[in-house]
Amino acid sequence: QVQLVESGGGLVQPGGSLRLSCAASGSAFSIGIMGWYRQAPRKQRELVATITSAGYRNVADSVKGRFTISRDNAKNTVNLQMNSLKPEDTAIYYCNLIKFDGMDYWGNGTLVTVSS
Numbered sequence: 788q789v790q791l792v793e794s795g796g797g798l799v800q801p802g803g804s805l806r807l808s809c810a811a812s813g814s815a816f817s818i819g820i821m822g823w824y825r826q827a828p829r830k831q832r833e834l835v836a837t838i839t840s841a842g843y844r845n846v847a848d849s850v851k852g853r854f855t856i857s858r859d860n861a862k863n864t865v866n867l868q869m870n871s872l873k874p875e876d877t878a879i880y881y882c883n884l885i886k887f888d889g890m891d892y893w894g895n896g897t898l899v900t901v902s903s
Contacts, residue, residue: 788813789811789812789813789884789886790811790892791809791810791811791882791884791894791895792809792810792812793807793809793882793894793895793896793897794807794809794897795807795808796880796897796899797898797899798900798902799872799901800901800902800903801873801874801901801902801903802871802872803872804868804869804870804871804872805872806866806867806869807823807866807867807869807897808864808865808866808867809823809865809866809882809894810862810863810864811863811864811892816886817887817888818840818884818885818887819839819840819885819886820837820839820883820884821837821838821858821882821883821884821885822834822835822845822856822865822882823835823836823837823856823867823880823881823883824880824881824883825876825878825879825880825881825899826878826879827875827878828878830878833847834847835847835854835856835867835880836850836854836856836867837856837883838856838857838858838865840858842858844856849875850876853869853870853871853872854867854868854869854870855867855870856868865882867880869899872899872901873901874901876899876901877899877900877901878898878899879896879897879898879899880896880897880898880899881893881894881895881896882894
């Protein structure tokens with residue numbers, strides 16, 4: 788059993804920055820992939836970025852060059868640095884974790900609102 792807690796969401800003006808963090812606790816061992824997904828109003832949930840335990844990154848085209856994903860394996864955390872934010876980035880951002888045994892877990896989400 789794994790618990791994921793996201794933090795760092797909030798209201799920011801276009802062009803601003805936010806840093807999201809996700810901390811895994813409980814049976815948070817043998818973590819293969821950690822990442823971020825988002826769901827905008829009336830839209831499907833979509834991948835933002837993922838990172839493997841070895842550091843391989845997969846980043847959505849819509850955020851390349853603006854968002855950076857990183858992780859600290861020792862602390863079981865994953866972060867998302869978001870720069871040059873646009874109104875289109877407004878969404879609930881969800882932390883995702885996949886263990887090596889194939890079990891996956893989701894956080895409850897943190898709201899990011901980009902607006903003037």
